[in-house]
Amino acid sequence: xxxxxxxxxxxxxIGALQxxxxxxxxxxxxxxxxxxxxxxQGFFERSTGYAGGNTSPCTNFSEKEVVFGGMERLREIVxxxxxxxxxxxQVILTGCTAGIVGDDVESLADEFxxxxxxxxxVETAGFKCSNFESHSLVVNAIxxxxxxxxxxxxxxxxxxxxxxxxASLPYQDPFWKGNLREYKRLLEGIGLKVHILFGPQxxxxxxxxxxxxxxxxxxxxxxxxxxxAEHLENIYEQPFTRFPNVPIGANETERFLRQVINxxxxxxxxxxxxAAEEFIKKEREAYYEEIDNLATFLLEFRYGLPNHVHxxxxxxxxxxxxxxLLHEVGIVPKEQFITDNTPEKFKEQIVTELRSTSEKREIxxxxxxxxxxxxxxxxxxxxxxxxxxxxxxxxxxxxxxKDYDFLSAAVPTPxxxxxxxxxxxxxxxxxxxxDIYDRVLSTYR
Amino acid sequence: MGNIDLQIPEVSIREIRLGSxxxxxxxxxxxxxxxxxxxxxxxxxxSQCLGCSTSQAACMVILVQDAAVISHGPVGCSSCFHEFxxxxxxxxxxxxxxxxxxxxxxxxxxxxxxxxxxxxQKLAKGIREVYExxxxxxxxxxxxCAAGIIGDDVESVCNEAxEELGVPVVxxxxxxxxxxxWTTGFDASYHGIARKLIKPAREKRDDIVNVINFWGSDIFxxxxxxxxVKPRYITPYSTVEDLxxxxxxxxxxxxxxxxxxxxxxxxxxxFGVPEIKTAPPYGVAQTDRWFxxxxxxxxxEExxxxxxxxxxxxxxxxxxxxRQKLKGKSAYVTAGAAHGHALLSLLGELGMKAKGAAxxxxxxxxxxxxxxxxxxxxxxxxxxxxxxxxxCNKQEFELxxxxxxxxxxxxxxxxxxxxxxxxKLGIPSLLIGDEHYSMGYEGIVRYGExxxxxxxxxxxxxxxxxHAINPYTKWWLQQEPYTFLEGGNVQ
Numbered sequence: 009x010x011x012x013x014x015x016x017x018x019x020x021x022i023g024a025l026q027x028x029x030x031x032x033x034x035x036x037x038x039x040x041x042x043x044x045x046x047x048x049q050g051f052f053e054r055s056t057g058y059a060g061g062n063t064s065p066c067t068n069f070s071e072k073e074v075v076f077g078g079m080e081r082l083r084e085i086v087x088x089x090x091x092x093x094x095x096x097x098q099v100i101l102t103g104c105t106a107g108i109v110g111d112d113v114e115s116l117a118d119e120f121x122x123x124x125x126x127x128x129x130v131e132t133a134g135f136k137c138s139n140f141e142s143h144s145l146v147v148n149a150i151x152x153x154x155x156x157x158x159x160x161x162x163x164x165x166x167x168x169x170x171x172x173x174x175a176s177l178p179y180q181d182p183f184w185k186g187n188l189r190e191y192k193r194l195l196e197g198i199g200l201k202v203h204i205l206f207g208p209q210x211x212x213x214x215x216x217x218x219x220x221x222x223x224x225x226x227x228x229x230x231x232x233x234x235x236x237a238e239h240l241e242n243i244y245e246q247p248f249t250r251f252p253n254v255p256i257g258a259n260e261t262e263r264f265l266r267q268v269i270n271x272x273x274x275x276x277x278x279x280x281x282x283a284a285e286e287f288i289k290k291e292r293e294a295y296y297e298e299i300d301n302l303a304t305f306l307l308e309f310r311y312g313l314p315n316h317v318h319x320x321x322x323x324x325x326x327x328x329x330x331x332x333l334l335h336e337v338g339i340v341p342k343e344q345f346i347t348d349n350t351p352e353k354f355k356e357q358i359v360t361e362l363r364s365t366s367e368k369r370e371i372x373x374x375x376x377x378x379x380x381x382x383x384x385x386x387x388x389x390x391x392x393x394x395x396x397x398x399x400x401x402x403x404x405x406x407x408x409x410k411d412y413d414f415l416s417a418a419v420p421t422p423x424x425x426x427x428x429x430x431x432x433x434x435x436x437x438x439x440x441x442x443d444i445y446d447r448v449l450s451t452y453r
Numbered sequence: 454m455g456n457i458d459l460q461i462p463e464v465s466i467r468e469i470r471l472g473s474x475x476x477x478x479x480x481x482x483x484x485x486x487x488x489x490x491x492x493x494x495x496x497x498x499x500s501q502c503l504g505c506s507t508s509q510a511a512c513m514v515i516l517v518q519d520a521a522v523i524s525h526g527p528v529g530c531s532s533c534f535h536e537f538x539x540x541x542x543x544x545x546x547x548x549x550x551x552x553x554x555x556x557x558x559x560x561x562x563x564x565x566x567x568x569x570x571x572x573x574q575k576l577a578k579g580i581r582e583v584y585e586x587x588x589x590x591x592x593x594x595x596x597x598c599a600a601g602i603i604g605d606d607v608e609s610v611c612n613e614a615x616e617e618l619g620v621p622v623v624x625x626x627x628x629x630x631x632x633x634x635w636t637t638g639f640d641a642s643y644h645g646i647a648r649k650l651i652k653p654a655r656e657k658r659d660d661i662v663n664v665i666n667f668w669g670s671d672i673f674x675x676x677x678x679x680x681x682v683k684p685r686y687i688t689p690y691s692t693v694e695d696l697x698x699x700x701x702x703x704x705x706x707x708x709x710x711x712x713x714x715x716x717x718x719x720x721x722x723x724f725g726v727p728e729i730k731t732a733p734p735y736g737v738a739q740t741d742r743w744f745x746x747x748x749x750x751x752x753x754e755e756x757x758x759x760x761x762x763x764x765x766x767x768x769x770x771x772x773x774x775x776r777q778k779l780k781g782k783s784a785y786v787t788a789g790a791a792h793g794h795a796l797l798s799l800l801g802e803l804g805m806k807a808k809g810a811a812x813x814x815x816x817x818x819x820x821x822x823x824x825x826x827x828x829x830x831x832x833x834x835x836x837x838x839x840x841x842x843x844x845c846n847k848q849e850f851e852l853x854x855x856x857x858x859x860x861x862x863x864x865x866x867x868x869x870x871x872x873x874x875x876x877k878l879g880i881p882s883l884l885i886g887d888e889h890y891s892m893g894y895e896g897i898v899r900y901g902e903x904x905x906x907x908x909x910x911x912x913x914x915x916x917x918x919x920h921a922i923n924p925y926t927k928w929w930l931q932q933e934p935y936t937f938l939e940g941g942n943v944q
Binding site: 011014020021022023033035038044045046048050051058059061062063065067071073093094103105106107108109132135316380384396400401420 | 498499500501502503504505506507508514523527528530531532533535536538542555557558559560561562563564565567575579582583586597598600602603628629630631632633682727798838847849850870871873913918922924926928929937943
């Protein structure tokens with residue numbers, strides 16, 4: 009996919025600077041043009057964290073650096089970063105300018121590492137790939153250039169019950185903070201110790217150093233992040249189990265936890281299965297108490313509720329939400345649209361996964377990063393009953409045109425504020441329900 | 454003036470055209486004086502993310518009602534444009550747009566192979582696709598660092614498409630690396646608009662005055678009524694047709710010379726529309742001057758005097774009340790150039806002490822070449838010098854250090870991201886987005902009331918201060934704020 013696109017729902021490679029911002033006390037250092045940081049901040053909004061946004065050091069390429077290279081400028085900025093900012097990890101990310109000019113950033117990072125500095129460099133020129141892909145480049149660079157320095161104190165696979173989790177992409181998944189917190193809680197509930205690595209639940213660089221100790225890795229993703237799990241398999245021989253979509257609600261969350269339990273048993277992890285099942289049972293019962301209570305409303309509310317949905321999101325959410333909404337809420341997924349620029353080789357698996365949602369119906373699925381085209385396709389569709397659109401802020405206007413209900417659940421969105429809300433897990437499912445019907449009910453005045 | 458040349462595709466950047474700078478420390482008066490004899494810019498040995506020209510250019514064209522916009526670059530270079538779509542929709546009632554249409558924003562989505570083989574063909578194909586999909590009355594093409602460095606011939610591609618499609622296809626050269634002064638992006642979009650959209654006047658309209666502005670409230674309609682004229686706002690919320698007729702207006706005013714300098718001058722020099730060169734109306738003295746100048750240009754001097762007298766009678770007592778309330782209070786200002794000067798004038802008018810300012814850049818003179826447009830000079834003349842007047846392009850580390858030192862009673866900002874540190878230090882902070890909010894006599898009252906409210910409402914910032922997260926080192930907060938500015942002393 010490389011034609012023009014309208015209303016992009018992801019950003020360029022340097023957008024993965026947000027993955028650095030998501031690590032407590034880490035700082036991205038941009039070796040890029042002057043506007044890159046601003047663009048990324050504008051895309052995600054409210055995404056400054058500890059030292060992102062206006063705090064991030066940047067070489068701010070000018071004509072001079074384009075002509076003569078920016079290495080001296082970068083050296084100066086990096087050394088002064090240590091004076092001005094109090095950080096545990098520094099990650100240099102290059103932009104298009106540095107990429108085309110060909111600055112050897114790696115050797116500069118080496119210089120500082122030789123002085124004992126915890127610094128990493130990674131090439132993220134915007135034209136190279138999307139932020140979905142560059143997230144893996146950033147994580148793998150940190151593994152190779154930082155985590156690897158501490159292998160002696162952190163013997164490989166030395167903790168049988170510990171896992172590394174790779175799931176929500178920081179900031180690209182608007183619910184990443186809450187989701188990671190919920191994954192951690194759920195996995196602890198079945199008896200695992202979890203390196204969550206990003207966000208406030210993470211212990212920052214100390215946790216990153218312990219990555220090699222984990223017995224295996226868990227990847228929750230339809231495609232992005234896979235290079236991380238594969239890399240860890242190569243360097244630390246940690247196997248991984250992959251769950252293909254965001255587990256929202258009871259069915260998928262149980263399926264996720266059981267998959268992990270079964271995998272863990274095969275890796276020599278000590279799981280108290282009875283306790284794990286008891287944990288799942290309690291979660292499920294609490295969940296269905298709510299659904300039971302709600303069902304009357306869903307079945308009887310006589311003033312109109314949505315009966316079908318179009319989702320514009322990344323593959324993990326499109327599949328996860330479709331399954332959830334059909335089976336646990338009763339909203340039928342009609343045409344669905346994956347806007348994450350999924351690489352060709354993963355598409356078939358995703359189609360198959362979505363097909364598994366129901367034996368009774370086919371859910372039409374389109375992969376299309378050009379969200380303007382997607383909107384045109386939805387404009388041309390017509391279904392009986394009240395409709396719902398789940399997408400980014402751009403889709404609010406589409407929903408209004410079609411007179412559909414609208415839930416903003418993807419970036420970029422200036423229409424919604426998310427702090428620590430989670431959509432993952434049993435509680436995440438309940439939250440999705442609250443969000444949908446809160447918006448529906450607020451249309452009644 | 455030889456600075457405006459509509460024959461060439463690219464606008465000359467501010468550093469070259471106006472001698473603009475982004476680094477200075479000293480006093481306002483000193484800066485005004487040295488502006489007349491050539492300023493030398495200073496660089497920094499530590500710097501944080503700036504802004505770039507492309508988003509400034511973008512906001513001036515995305516809000517044109519019936520145009521489509523293509524960013525020629527990787528997707529990242531148009532990442533923040535959704536914010537302008539939000540602005541367009543949200544502020545449309547202020548401008549009487551009943552059914553705001555969805556903004557048409559595209560990216561050529563350049564890939565690694567395009568940086569090797571060039572992106573020209575992709576752009577050519579993209580323009581035609583965008584035309585087919587949206588049928589706009591004009592297409593704007595914004596360049597980016599990647600497109601600029603690989604050397605795509607964007608001008609030729611646009612010209613060929615224009616000929617084929619029969620609508621203007623306007624190349625706007627706004628690569629981020631070309632200028633440290635991101636307002637060069639405004640100039641770039643105006644340059645493209647003046648070259649390709651504005652037509653020689655078919656008729657002269659005595660009843661229309663161009664207002665170069667952002668997306669603020671429609672205050673000029675009321676003001677202009679007294680003069681029997683109507684505002685034509687450019688460029689946000691205008692149509693391609695409105696823009697083509699900008700040459701027909703009786704005069705051009707700018708709400709902010711940092712914004713409109715280039716277009717105001719181009720309209721005068723190339724299309725014969727007189728520009729009101731007097732700096733915009735902030736503070737009583739400057740508002741007097743501005744209305745008088747407007748009256749003069751429109752040959753309505755008496756109307757101007759009547760308006761001034763009536764407004765002063767109504768608002769001066771209220772301004773006096775506010776002065777009493779704000780007596781002894783101090784403020785620090787951070788904003789883009791001219792608007793920052795305007796806020797400093799307001800402080801002067803309200804009797805508050807300006808403890809200092811961090812202004813994003815400085816233009817020694819605007820494109821008109823007129824000294825009357827220098828808001829900072831007016832501020833110094835009307836209300837005295839401003840100490841700790843620094844030119845600092847959103848360098849947060851300097852701002853934090855300075856605020857921590859000066860501890861003003863209130864921080865006044867105009868651009869996003871700057872109030873956070875006031876609040877973290879427990880300093881009540883105010884940002885007004887609507888650029889028209891504090892203009893004129895009534896604006897002084899409106900703004901003064903907001904300052905009073907901000908000072909009173911201090912509980913939130915006091916609480917935040919107690920829990921603020923601070924990434925800056927103790928060492929840094931103890932250094933001089935301009936340690937990393939050329940000539941500074943790093944220990």
